[in-house]
Amino acid sequence: MSLLESAVRFTYLSLSIASVYILVAVGFSIAFGTLKFVNMAHGALYLFGAYIGLFVAFEYNVGGSLGAYSPVGLDLGFAAALILVPVVVFAIGLVMERLIANPFYERSLLDQLLVTFGILLILQEFVAILVGRGGFSYDRTGWATGTIPLPGIGTASRWRIYVIAFTIVLLAVLYAFYKYTDYGLAVRAGTEDAEMVQMLGIKISRPFALIFAIGAAYAGLGGILGGSLFTVHPEIGIEILIPALLVVVVGGVGSLTGTIVAGLLLGVTFTATTRVYPEMATASLFLLAIIILSIKPTGLFGKEEVTA
Amino acid sequence: MSLLELEDVHSYYGHSHILRGVSMEVEEGEIVSLLGRNGAGKTTTLRSIAGAEPPEVRSGHIQFNGTDITDLETEDVIMSGIAIVPEERRLFSNLTVEENLELSRISQNTWNTIRRKIGLSDPSGKSLDELYELFPVLEERKEQQAGTLSGGEQQMLSIARTLRLPNVELLMLDEPSEGLAPQIVETVMNAIETIAAEGTTVLLIEQNVQAALELADRGYVLDMGSIVYEGTAEELRNEDDLDQYLTV
Numbered sequence: 001m002s003l004l005e006s007a008v009r010f011t012y013l014s015l016s017i018a019s020v021y022i023l024v025a026v027g028f029s030i031a032f033g034t035l036k037f038v039n040m041a042h043g044a045l046y047l048f049g050a051y052i053g054l055f056v057a058f059e060y061n062v063g064g065s066l067g068a069y070s071p072v073g074l075d076l077g078f079a080a081a082l083i084l085v086p087v088v089v090f091a092i093g094l095v096m097e098r099l100i101a102n103p104f105y106e107r108s109l110l111d112q113l114l115v116t117f118g119i120l121l122i123l124q125e126f127v128a129i130l131v132g133r134g135g136f137s138y139d140r141t142g143w144a145t146g147t148i149p150l151p152g153i154g155t156a157s158r159w160r161i162y163v164i165a166f167t168i169v170l171l172a173v174l175y176a177f178y179k180y181t182d183y184g185l186a187v188r189a190g191t192e193d194a195e196m197v198q199m200l201g202i203k204i205s206r207p208f209a210l211i212f213a214i215g216a217a218y219a220g221l222g223g224i225l226g227g228s229l230f231t232v233h234p235e236i237g238i239e240i241l242i243p244a245l246l247v248v249v250v251g252g253v254g255s256l257t258g259t260i261v262a263g264l265l266l267g268v269t270f271t272a273t274t275r276v277y278p279e280m281a282t283a284s285l286f287l288l289a290i291i292i293l294s295i296k297p298t299g300l301f302g303k304e305e306v307t308a
Numbered sequence: 309m310s311l312l313e314l315e316d317v318h319s320y321y322g323h324s325h326i327l328r329g330v331s332m333e334v335e336e337g338e339i340v341s342l343l344g345r346n347g348a349g350k351t352t353t354l355r356s357i358a359g360a361e362p363p364e365v366r367s368g369h370i371q372f373n374g375t376d377i378t379d380l381e382t383e384d385v386i387m388s389g390i391a392i393v394p395e396e397r398r399l400f401s402n403l404t405v406e407e408n409l410e411l412s413r414i415s416q417n418t419w420n421t422i423r424r425k426i427g428l429s430d431p432s433g434k435s436l437d438e439l440y441e442l443f444p445v446l447e448e449r450k451e452q453q454a455g456t457l458s459g460g461e462q463q464m465l466s467i468a469r470t471l472r473l474p475n476v477e478l479l480m481l482d483e484p485s486e487g488l489a490p491q492i493v494e495t496v497m498n499a500i501e502t503i504a505a506e507g508t509t510v511l512l513i514e515q516n517v518q519a520a521l522e523l524a525d526r527g528y529v530l531d532m533g534s535i536v537y538e539g540t541a542e543e544l545r546n547e548d549d550l551d552q553y554l555t556v
Contacts (some may be wrong), residue, residue: 182414189400189411195360196398201386201415286398303402 010271016160016229018267019167020072023222024240025247025259026174027093027215033254034191038109040117040241044124045216047237048092049085051127054136054232057081060115063132073129076176078141085224086217093216097209120237124130128234138228163225168219171260177214178256181205191254242282243270244291252302261300309374311336311509312357312478317368319349319356326352326363328533334478339500341520343554344452350513351385351395353530354482358392361386368502372478387415389477391470393484397462401455405446407453408465409436412472433472441501443468460492467499479503480511485519497523517554521545529553 024046031039054060057080059073066072076084100119104112140159147155152206178184186207190197197204226240247266253257273284292300310333318326327349334340336508344350356365357372359382370378377385400408412433440447443464449457454465462486470479481500485493497519502522504510514520521527521541529537531546531553537544544550 053412141424159411185403185407186409186414188407188519192400192402195382196400197411198382198413199358199360199386199394199398200469201383202411203381203383 002154007152008153008156010275011132013263014268014271016163016267017076017270018263019163019224019265020222020229021243021247022238022260022263023170023218024166024226024244025251025263026171026216026256027219028244029214029248029254029256029259030211030246031101032248034187034211035101035105037105038100038111038112038116039096039117041096041100041123042116042219042244043237043241044120044216045089045092045096045219045237046223046226046240046244047091047124047234048238049220050227050232051082051223052088052220053085053224053227054138057062058139061138063134064128066130067132078138078144081224082221085220089220089223090213090217092220092259093213094209096216097212101212120241124234124237135231135233137231138251140228144228159218159228160181163229166225168222170252171256172223173281174214174218174254183210187211187281198299243285246285249293249299249304250289252299255299255301255303256302258299310334310371311373312511313371314353314357314371315369315371316358317353317365317370319352319363319365321352321362321364326533328358329368330356330533330535331368331534332528332538334509334511336477336509337504337507338526339504339524340511341512341514341524341527342530343517343520343527346515348473348530348534348553350530351482352391352533354394354480354511354513357480358382358390375556376483383415386473389475389493391473391479393466393470393479393481395482395486397466399454399457399462399465401453403454404451405454405457405465406436406450407445409439409469409472415473426554433474433476435474439468439471442471442499459488460495461490463488463496464499465504467496467503471503476508478509478511480513482513483515484512485514485516494520535537551555 027045028039028042029036031042044229055073056076057078059071059075061070062072100116104115144159144162146158148161149155150160178188186197186202186204190204190208194204228234230236243266247259247262250265251262266288269288270281270282272282309460312334314330317327317330318325330349342350342353352363354448356363357370359377359380359402365378369376372388372390375388377388380388400411408455445461446465446468449461449508457465467484470476484496488496493516500510500512501523512520512524521544524541526540527538527544528535529550536553537547539547
């Protein structure tokens with residue numbers, strides 16, 4: 001493998017991992033920055049995205065209480081899963097906002113943290129009871145496998161390139177939502193001063209619920225993309241929280257730009273350490289976060305500190 | 309019947325009893341000033357009317373246009389025809405000037421297009437062009453973040469955005485002259501006078517008694533959460549006793 005080819009390989013590997021981090025972190029950052037709600041149960045949305053995608057796209061023999069009904073799944077194909085997962089997880093997000101987030105908006109950060117973490121554990125066990133603790137991996141179909149030729153360089157993994165492109169499109173859509181829609185405008189204003197938005201006659205709870213659910217749908221998509229790159233098992237919801245949380249604090253809570261930049265930084269760091277010293281891959285993310293936060297405690301693009 | 313009527317309103321911040329039976333009226337087309345020292349309960353009165361929490365209104369009634377609005381949510385109070393220029397302006401400093409103005413249009417879209425369609429009311433807030441004509445400086449600064457404006461410009465924007473709201477009948481302003489140079493205060497007061505002349509009723513909360521009474525038809529003086537004096541602007545100007553309630 002030429003130096004150029006391995007440089008290209010390193011680039012798309014880290015960008016595809018960064019894509020998953022960013023998709024998950026975006027919703028967490030929105031909930032934290034705009035709704036002042038720290039939602040550890042956000043990890044469950046990633047978990048649901050991965051599992052729902054799995055059983056929409058394929059059929060599997062499962063363990064757990066559904067084991068008797070194996071094989072389980074709709075077997076609609078991978079493309080169907082990519083379309084269905086965000087819709088379903090968006091709906092789950094709306095329910096989560098109503099039932100879990102809404103009663104806790106006014107509570108302390110610690111209350112929110114403990115309750116949502118508990119909910120994450122409950123949902124994780126619920127998945128384990130249903131389909132068992134065993135791992136699954138996505139059998140991606142034809143269009144999502146193989147390599148694409150890069151003239152003069154070699155080849156690149158087709159699916160990883162798709163993951164990156166897909167994420168770029170999703171982030172552009174989110175940006176356009178913020179920048180060009182009335183709902184986006186209300187959310188941006190509400191991030192600064194929610195009561196004042198109400199004093200302009202706007203029912204802020206609706207745009208807030210919408211943006212929460214969009215963040216959920218993105219985490220669900222992160223689940224299906226992450227699930228297809230890594231493996232799928234009940235603990236992935238907690239596992240993804242570590243990089244996602246670090247991306248949020250390094251980037252600066254509530255900043256879309258910050259989330260993207262931090263996601264890229266952490267994706268590159270993770271891929272690089274995995275190469276030279278795999279045991280330290282996760283630890284290296286913490287190290288990077290410690291360095292950046294000790295220089296800039298509000299994160300790279302954070303405007304002010306979030307107080308409890 | 310008055311446009312706005314407060315009847316024995318008692319409001320609390322937690323356990324603190326702030327408004328102790330406030331009763332007042334604002335007639336349609338009037339400019340009424342609510343005066344009083346810092347901490348007298350002026351802002352609490354405004355927030356009670358607006359349905360903002362805190363404070364909590366535990367007893368008494370607030371009527372607007374013949375409807376009881378005491379327990380309405382803030383956004384519903386606004387949609388019933390009350391606009392607010394709050395203390396310290398509370399602009400969205402990260403949004404541009406134009407985005408700040410556009411926010412007031414959103415309520416028009418979601419609620420009032422329906423209202424208009426079934427013929428309930430004609431929710432015609434001012435267009436951006438009309439607002440820029442009224443406040444030319446805002447047009448020059450329309451792409452700028454609101455946080456970068458000078459104090460006077462911010463106050464203009466804070467007033468301008470209320471004019472974009474649909475069918476405002478009552479405009480409540482909380483200390484619009486606060487922190488502004490005397491010359492700018494005059495500009496702001498002139499703007500308020502223009503709005504009033506177009507038929508909007510104004511409730512003006514002020515510590516700047518002189519500026520307020522120059523504009524107002526009538527006034528109330530609030531002290532320790534109760535109305536201690538009411539009268540025409542003329543009477544208030546000539547009442548020497550009032551100094552004890554107004555001097556800081």
